[in-house]
Amino acid sequence: PKSTPAPDRHRPSSAPPAAPAAARVLWKRGDTGRDVRELQARLRQVEWLVDGPTGTYDDLTERAVSGFQGKRGLPRTGRTDTVTWQRLLGMSHEPGKWDLYLMGGQPAAAPDLRCTSGRVLCVSKSSRTLRWMIDGRTVSTMSVRFGSQYTPTREGVFQVYWKSRHHVSTLYDSAMPYAMFFSGGQAVHYSYDFAARGYAGASHGCVNVRDEAAIADLYAQVKTGD
Incomplete structure (x- = not known):
């Protein structure tokens, strides 16, 4: 009987090579x-x-x-x-x-119990948010920025003692529009730098707001003593 020839191991396969899998x-x-x-x-x-x-x-x-x-x-x-x-x-x-969340947007946590009665600017360093609350109801929420480790924003319960729509800091010669002062020279106010750089920067102790329309509306509602 005739012997079957051994396959040519050097002859390329007739099947085309498999294409590399496409990246998902x-x-x-x-x-x-x-x-x-x-x-x-x-x-x-x-x-x-x-x-x-x-x-x-x-x-x-x-x-x-x-x-x-x-x-x-x-x-x-x-x-x-x-x-x-x-x-x-x-x-x-x-x-x-x-x-x-460099420019804000982190979901706010539940408000502190001290914020649930009266007219309150409820500011949280942990969620970096400001809630404007009236009798426990959240009217508006906005992202905020605080002071650096060298100029920290004070913590505690304060009252708005002065409002200044077109304020300019005499200490730092910087604009502080819609300023609502709550402790010495520290205030809640609009910040052009926060609007441009987000959390890449810091304030000199104030509570910065980056949404100008939101703080303009807030400024119109907040009263001295809140």
Whole structure:
């Protein structure tokens, strides 16, 4: 009988080689949530994004991801896939709570019991929020910023003793619009710097508000003695 020839081990297989698996897309334009905030915070760390994390994968985020991808020889899709994300993880560190909420937006915790009666500007350092409350009802909530470790914002129960719509600090020569003074030179007021830089900066002890429309409305409602 004829013997069967041994297969040629050097002859290439007739089957085409398997294509590499495509990277899975994690987030893309239009997505929202905490994961998108982390992506944006990490892009800020490597200087591909300037604006603070918003939690929305917008056109600025898409352009930042595309630029990051192109710089590293990856396809410039603008979508964050598993390969792009792993590369970014290796170049950045875990963002802290206030890196994720650089411009505010952290959900407010339950108000202190001292805020549940009367007319109260209920300010929380833990959630960085100000609640304007009347008889236990929250009328409005806004993000706030405080003093640095060298000029801390005082803690306790105070009363608004003076309001000054167009105030300018005589000590620091800085504008303090819609100022509502509660302890010495410390006041709740609008801050242009907070509006521009978020929690990357700090006040000289005052409670800064970055939403001008919100504090303008608040200023109109708050009375001396609140």
